[in-house]
Amino acid sequence: MSEITLRPVNEYRATYVCIQEKIEGLTDLQLEWKPAPAKWSIKEVVAHLVDSSMVHAIRIRKIVAENTPQFLLYDQDAWVASSRSNATSMEEILSAFHALLLYNALFYERLSEEDWSKKGLNGDKEVSIADLFQGFINHVNIHLAQIDRNKAGLAEQ
Numbered sequence: 001m002s003e004i005t006l007r008p009v010n011e012y013r014a015t016y017v018c019i020q021e022k023i024e025g026l027t028d029l030q031l032e033w034k035p036a037p038a039k040w041s042i043k044e045v046v047a048h049l050v051d052s053s054m055v056h057a058i059r060i061r062k063i064v065a066e067n068t069p070q071f072l073l074y075d076q077d078a079w080v081a082s083s084r085s086n087a088t089s090m091e092e093i094l095s096a097f098h099a100l101l102l103y104n105a106l107f108y109e110r111l112s113e114e115d116w117s118k119k120g121l122n123g124d125k126e127v128s129i130a131d132l133f134q135g136f137i138n139h140v141n142i143h144l145a146q147i148d149r150n151k152a153g154l155a156e157q
């Protein structure tokens with residue numbers, strides 16, 4: 001693996017620690033509180049990051065192995081609403097995230113320079129492995145901010 005790709009794969013791996021630090025010491029009330037019935041609790045936010053990691057795992061493998069495949073699409077709100085993640089412990093949800101993250105990090109670390117520029121199709125828009133990789137990190141950061149908003153929202157009640 002090249003120097004170019006080594007730094008970001010470490011950044012990708014670090015998303016686990018970022019989530020872990022963000023939720024450290026939170027009570028079940030904080031973890032399970034929903035800002036509104038249709039909004040997500042912190043457990044549901046992290047479970048969504050597990051769902052997203054599963055879809056990510058399939059997308060990156062399809063793109064590297066197949067010729068410009070169509071993206072696997074999913075209805076994220078329907079997945080969260082039907083998963084009852086508040087009934088699971090935060091530790092178990094987080095360990096599922098960690099397992100998928102590690103497995104995908106190992107995959108990324110084996111990619112060639114050519115693989116990083118391979119593309120899939122999201123509708124008619126071409127998206128490369130490099131785009132998806134950075135998109136995963138950005139997506140985690142968006143949801144870390146959402147966790148902060150949930151904490152603040154409950155504190156204001």
Ligand code: NI
Pocket residue numbers: 048052139143
């Ligand atoms: Ni999301």
